[in-house]
Amino acid sequence: LQTPGATNSVLADVGANVVRFDKPHGFYTNSFLLTLTAAVPDSVIRYTLDGTLPTVSKGIIYTNPIPLKPNTSAAARGTRIVRAVAFSSKAAYAPVNTQTYLFINGETSPTADGVIGQSQMTTSITKSAVYGPLMDDALYALPTMSLVIPLGLDTAEHAASIELFDPAQQENGFQVDCGVSATGTTSLGSPKLSMAAKFRSEYGHSKLRYPMFARGS
Numbered sequence: 001l002q003t004p005g006a007t008n009s010v011l012a013d014v015g016a017n018v019v020r021f022d023k024p025h026g027f028y029t030n031s032f033l034l035t036l037t038a039a040v041p042d043s044v045i046r047y048t049l050d051g052t053l054p055t056v057s058k059g060i061i062y063t064n065p066i067p068l069k070p071n072t073s074a075a076a077r078g079t080r081i082v083r084a085v086a087f088s089s090k091a092a093y094a095p096v097n098t099q100t101y102l103f104i105n106g107e108t109s110p111t112a113d114g115v116i117g118q119s120q121m122t123t124s125i126t127k128s129a130v131y132g133p134l135m136d137d138a139l140y141a142l143p144t145m146s147l148v149i150p151l152g153l154d155t156a157e158h159a160a161s162i163e164l165f166d167p168a169q170q171e172n173g174f175q176v177d178c179g180v181s182a183t184g185t186t187s188l189g190s191p192k193l194s195m196a197a198k199f200r201s202e203y204g205h206s207k208l209r210y211p212m213f214a215r216g217s
Helices: 132-140
Strands: 014-016 019-021 032-034 036-038 044-048 066-068 079-087 091-093 097-102 144-148 158-165 174-183 194-198
Touching (some): 019 079, 019 097, 066 079, 079 144, 097 158
Antiparallel strands (some): 019 036, 044 079, 158 174
16 A cells, blocks of 8 residues: 555555355345355454444354354344455455345244244235235345445445345346435435435445346346
8 A cells, every 4th residue: 555654554465355155145945054255265254143344353253154044033034144254464455245135934934034024014914814925926026125234324324235136136236335324304204215325435336336227127
């Protein structure tokens, strides 16, 4: 790194030490083992399962493949978010990789560990004899976006991860870090308020380059 008026930093052997996941984000029906590998061998990998950012001192140290099962807590039922980062003295940069896994009908049952059983869902729909059985098809019908924002959503800009994945696999999808804030006036009090995503180099990418509407999904 060039630092005018100061001593340059130590030259690193590699640039970004990226963590790779052997299972892509998306929709799953059964639990599985998730293997993490770092671009730089012998790195220390730390990961979290609660959406918070892992750091050099925070998170679980990865030693063996992670048994991933759908969450059973009321608000996050049927989901599993894994965030991982790898540290090595040979690397200049350690980006956090975030992947979201969704179990629409759960592994045990939709109400026990499925997205359909989340406490935010309107029970007059999920338990309706007419509309309840259509819920899983509806959730599989469109590409999904996962927003992971540990500090919560308000009008201030907070660091977040955004993912796009498609159950029909017509979209390649992406995961990108950015800043997200709530926007609007009257919509701010609504559960379905408007949000703005800001792409800046401080988050890792100054732009999102993706053909969002090219495939007609």
